[in-house]
Structure formats: structure tokens, C-alpha cells
Amino acid sequence: MISWNNNALRDVLKEVDYAEEIYKCIQCGMCAGSCPLRHHMDYPPRKIFALLRTGNIDLVLNSKSIFLCTSCYSCIVRCPRGIHVMDIMHGLAHYAIKMGKISRKNTATFGQEFWKQIYKRGRVDEKDLSRRYFFSDGIVQGIKNALSMADMGIIMLLHGRMKLLPEKPIKGIKQLRIMLDKAEQESRR
Amino acid sequence: MKYFLYWGCSLEASGANYLKSLKPVCELLGMEFEEIDDWNCCGASVSYAGARDLSIRVLNARNLALAEMQGGYDIIAPCSSCYIQLIRTNHELREDEKLKEKVNSILREAGLTYNGTVNVRHIVDVLYNDVGIDRIKQKVTRPLSGLKVAGYVGCQSVRPYGEYDSKERPRVQDEILKALGAEPVKFPKKMQCCGSGIFLPEMELCMGLVKDILEDAIAHEAKIVSTVCPMCAMNLELYQGRINQLYNTNIQIPIVYLTQLMAVAFGLDLKEGAFLHMNYIPPEYVIKPILMQGGDSK
Structure with missing residues (x-):
């Protein structure tokens, strides 16, 4: 018998946007069949939903699948039940990070750094994002990471595809942060 | 034909050749562009790691509200991520009164409000449907x-x-x-x-x-x-x-x-x-x- 954790499921339903839609799932597997990275997933979306419904929250939050969504919308387009599959996967990744369960550290870090860029300036500075992402594990690992991608950086630089000046915050950055803070509060309700 | 061009963060850096080639081409086709003053990033496809859905909708609603206030022209997004985030927010705000009210209550913190009147378009959409194949052919x-x-x-x-x-x-x-x-x-x-x-x-x-x-x-x-x-x-x-x-x-x-x-x-x-x-x-x-x-x- 599969373990059942009712409270944990209740938290997922509250903390993950669109999670209530898992009850509409008919387990047809269209989402899994449409997913570009399905071959690399431990549990494709269909199984993720089945695990959630049976209360196996830990398996879900520790699975690498929830971090492997490329946001291509194929599953959403093809789901015969109109479930926001992609958004649920995103929401699960968000919740897993919040719970300290980070099965794909690089992807989690990259996404978090991306969001920090927006919160900091209102816009994303690609080179600053890459730098912060590469150096998220300290300076030694950072230098290794940066060197391993140096060829790409040089290509971009030489072809005029790197913005040299640092990105300045937008004029309305203070108000934007107030709005984003409020949106975060509202999300918890 | 006047539009807002919302080129987004990538087209200023890694996608610079997109923006640079798009401008003279569209100019030749008789399109005119304005920038949405003080636009912000759309959140693209990885923001979910740090934010929930409502925050990303608010991010995009701010751009829509600014565009509405600054003239209300159709917004052209050449980047597919920008496009999908903006048009998705627009769809959801137009269809869901409750969400619209919630988002507007947050936008009001910055003195903004969005009524849902702006259209979001991909550049391919505009080239095909507004400019048209015949006009493109004429310019070749x-x-x-x-x-x-x-x-x-x-x-x-x-x-x-x-x-x-x-x-x-x-x-x-x-x-x-x-x-x-x-x-x-x-x-x-x-x-x-x-x-x-x-x-x-x-x-x-x-x-x-x-x-x-x-x-x-x-x-x-x-x-x-x-x-x-x-x-x-x-x-x-x-x-x-x-x-x-x-x-x-x-x-x-x-x-x-x-x-x-x-x-x-x-x-x-x-x-x-x-x-x-x-x-x-x-x-x-x-x-x-x-x-x-x-x-x-x-």
C-alpha cells in the first residue's frame, strides 16, 4: 500500500498554483508523450499527478522531473482535460525549493538568480545572470564554471551579442518591488 | 501602422542581431515603433523558481498597463517568451474578472491600472496579418x-x-x-x-x-x-x-x-x-x- 500523507497533500494544494487540477487527470499520458525531456524524467507528469493523488508528496518533491520542464506548452495544448500541466510542474519546483528539496541544483539556482535579477532591476542582465549563476558555489567552482563556458562568452562578445554596460534598474523599480511583494503575500492566501 | 515594440532583455544582448535586423525591415514595410517607457522583464520561462504565478502575472500586467496608458497601440513582442507571458496575462485578465481585480489592486500600489484594451502580437503575426504577404513580396x-x-x-x-x-x-x-x-x-x-x-x-x-x-x-x-x-x-x-x-x-x-x-x-x-x-x-x-x-x- 502506498503511503498516504493528507496534510502534506493539503499543503501542496495550497502552495502550488493550479494543483487542484490534478483531480481532473484521467492518466492518459498525453502530457508525458508530448514532453521533450520525458526520457530524462524519473516520473513523467502523468505519474507525478498519480503520486500526488496518492499522497506520495516526498517522492514528487524529490523527483528531478519537476525541474526538467522547458516550458514548451505542449502538455497544456494537448491535455484532453485542459490541465495546466506545465504550471503545476513549475509550481512543484517552486514549492520543492521552498522546502529545501532541490534535486536539480543548477536549474534551481539559475531560476532563482533569474528572478533575483528581475526583483533587483526590473530587467535581466544576461552577463550578470551568468556570472552569478557560475559563482553560486563559491569562487573556486565559479572560476572553473566560467572557464568551461569562456568560449561561449568570447563568441558572444566578439559578435556584438553581449551588452557591455551594466543594466540599470528601471525607473519604477521601487514600486515594482512593492507590487511583487504584495503579489507574493496574496499568493499565500 | 504604429506599434509598441517590446523587445525585452534578450534582444539587447544575445539576440541583438534580431532587433537590429527587425528595425530596418519593419521600417521599410511602413511600420512605426514606440518603446513602452520603463518596461520591465516579462519573467520569461524560469522565473517560477523564485515566484508564483500571481507575481509573474503582475509583472506582465505592469507592462500592459503602461502600454495602455502611453497610447494603447498593439504590442509587438519579437521574443517568443516575452510574447507568451504578455499574451497569456492579457488573456487571463480579460477572461477572469476576479484575477483582473486582484492584479489591479496590486497595480494600484504604483498608481497603475489595466483595463484589458491592449492587444499583444508576435512579430510573425503582424508581418503576416497586418503587413501581408503581397506587401512583403513587393519589397523583395x-x-x-x-x-x-x-x-x-x-x-x-x-x-x-x-x-x-x-x-x-x-x-x-x-x-x-x-x-x-x-x-x-x-x-x-x-x-x-x-x-x-x-x-x-x-x-x-x-x-x-x-x-x-x-x-x-x-x-x-x-x-x-x-x-x-x-x-x-x-x-x-x-x-x-x-x-x-x-x-x-x-x-x-x-x-x-x-x-x-x-x-x-x-x-x-x-x-x-x-x-x-x-x-x-x-x-x-x-x-x-x-x-x-x-x-x-x-
Whole structure:
């Protein structure tokens, strides 16, 4: 018998946007069949939903699948039940990070750094994002990471595809942060 | 025809050749652009790690509200991620009164409000439906005759809404390519995702996706790939060397923006109009022989 954790499921339903839609799932597997990275997933979306419904929250939050969504919308387009599959996967990744369960550290870090860029300036500075992402594990690992991608950086630089000046915050950055803070509060309700 | 051009963060950096080639092409077609003053990032496809859905809707609603206040022209988003985030927010705010009220209560913190009156368009949508194939044809002075192009659509420009093209069998980009005199090839991986925003952190897995797409295009005799998204362009172009190393393959195919091909066909300078020199895999070696056939070697 599969373990059942009712409270944990209740938290997922509250903390993950669109999670209530898992009850509409008919387990047809269209989402899994449409997913570009399905071959690399431990549990494709269909199984993720089945695990959630049976209360196996830990398996879900520790699975690498929830971090492997490329946001291509194929599953959403093809789901015969109109479930926001992609958004649920995103929401699960968000919740897993919040719970300290980070099965794909690089992807989690990259996404978090991306969001920090927006919160900091209102816009994303690609080179600053890459730098912060590469150096998220300290300076030694950072230098290794940066060197391993140096060829790409040089290509971009030489072809005029790197913005040299640092990105300045937008004029309305203070108000934007107030709005984003409020949106975060509202999300918890 | 006046529009807001919301080019987003990528087109100022890694996708600079997209923005640079788009402007003269659209100008030639009689389009006029304004910038949304003080626009912010759309959140793209990886923000979910740090934010929930409402925050990302608010982020986009701010841009919509600013556009509404500053003239209300249709917003053109050339980047597929920007496009999908903006149009999705617009759809949801128009359809869900409760969400609209919630988002507006947050926008009011900054003295903003959004009534839902602005339209969001992809550049391909505007080229096809507002400008039209006939007008594009009229501007062609150097037809790309015989150039076999893989018109790569990727994911976020037609999914999930299929606003201007089929969600499963898109043809609009190919129609534009035909208008330029080029020969779009059929290839099944036309809509296979390239890995999009998680390419960098999941490089090894995503390189497999790109390998499949490029091999498919090459197998169907494409000599060049045309894209309409900075994320697609970067992922398809930049990692070909690494893919060859990893898979022991020999893939080399230039990746250009549709607007770069338009610039070439419209007779604009290969450097100052099409900005082909900004591409890493030089498209000139494929494009120049085509132009020479037509008696124009400029």
C-alpha cells in the first residue's frame, strides 16, 4: 500500500498554483508523450499527478522531473482535460525549493538568480545572470564554471551579442518591488 | 501602422542581431515603433523558481498597463517568451474578472491600472496579418531563389493559444519565407522545443534536443535555419561545436532570424541591414552563392 500523507497533500494544494487540477487527470499520458525531456524524467507528469493523488508528496518533491520542464506548452495544448500541466510542474519546483528539496541544483539556482535579477532591476542582465549563476558555489567552482563556458562568452562578445554596460534598474523599480511583494503575500492566501 | 515594440532583455544582448535586423525591415514595410517607457522583464520561462504565478502575472500586467496608458497601440513582442507571458496575462485578465481585480489592486500600489484594451502580437503575426504577404513580396529585390530554409517555429510563439497560426502544423513563417523567394523545407522537428530557458543549467540534456532538431533539418536538405525567438537562435547556433564533440557528429548549419533573411531579400546591406556578421556560424557562405545566381553579389 502506498503511503498516504493528507496534510502534506493539503499543503501542496495550497502552495502550488493550479494543483487542484490534478483531480481532473484521467492518466492518459498525453502530457508525458508530448514532453521533450520525458526520457530524462524519473516520473513523467502523468505519474507525478498519480503520486500526488496518492499522497506520495516526498517522492514528487524529490523527483528531478519537476525541474526538467522547458516550458514548451505542449502538455497544456494537448491535455484532453485542459490541465495546466506545465504550471503545476513549475509550481512543484517552486514549492520543492521552498522546502529545501532541490534535486536539480543548477536549474534551481539559475531560476532563482533569474528572478533575483528581475526583483533587483526590473530587467535581466544576461552577463550578470551568468556570472552569478557560475559563482553560486563559491569562487573556486565559479572560476572553473566560467572557464568551461569562456568560449561561449568570447563568441558572444566578439559578435556584438553581449551588452557591455551594466543594466540599470528601471525607473519604477521601487514600486515594482512593492507590487511583487504584495503579489507574493496574496499568493499565500 | 504604429506599434509598441517590446523587445525585452534578450534582444539587447544575445539576440541583438534580431532587433537590429527587425528595425530596418519593419521600417521599410511602413511600420512605426514606440518603446513602452520603463518596461520591465516579462519573467520569461524560469522565473517560477523564485515566484508564483500571481507575481509573474503582475509583472506582465505592469507592462500592459503602461502600454495602455502611453497610447494603447498593439504590442509587438519579437521574443517568443516575452510574447507568451504578455499574451497569456492579457488573456487571463480579460477572461477572469476576479484575477483582473486582484492584479489591479496590486497595480494600484504604483498608481497603475489595466483595463484589458491592449492587444499583444508576435512579430510573425503582424508581418503576416497586418503587413501581408503581397506587401512583403513587393519589397523583395533580391529573391532568395533556391535557398532551402528550415523555418523553425519552436514552442512559445504558437503554443498554447494558436493566436495566428496552427498549434500543431504552423505554416505562417513558411509563407513569409516563400514570399522572399526561399524554399521552406518540411521537417518533423519544426516544433520540437530547443530547451529554451533551462538550456544553460541542463546543457547536456538540452543538447540532445538541439541535435535532433538540427539533424532533422539537415536530413530534409535545409541549408540554413530561420528562427523567430532569441532563445531558439542562441540554443541552436551556439552549441553546435559542443554537440559535435559530445555526439561525435558533424553538424554545421547557420541559424538566422527570419528578419535577417527579410533584410537580405529586401536588398539591404548584408552587414548594416541584415547584420549577418553578428551570427557565430557565418550565414554568408550559404546566402552569397544564392545572391550571385541572381546577379547581385553585394
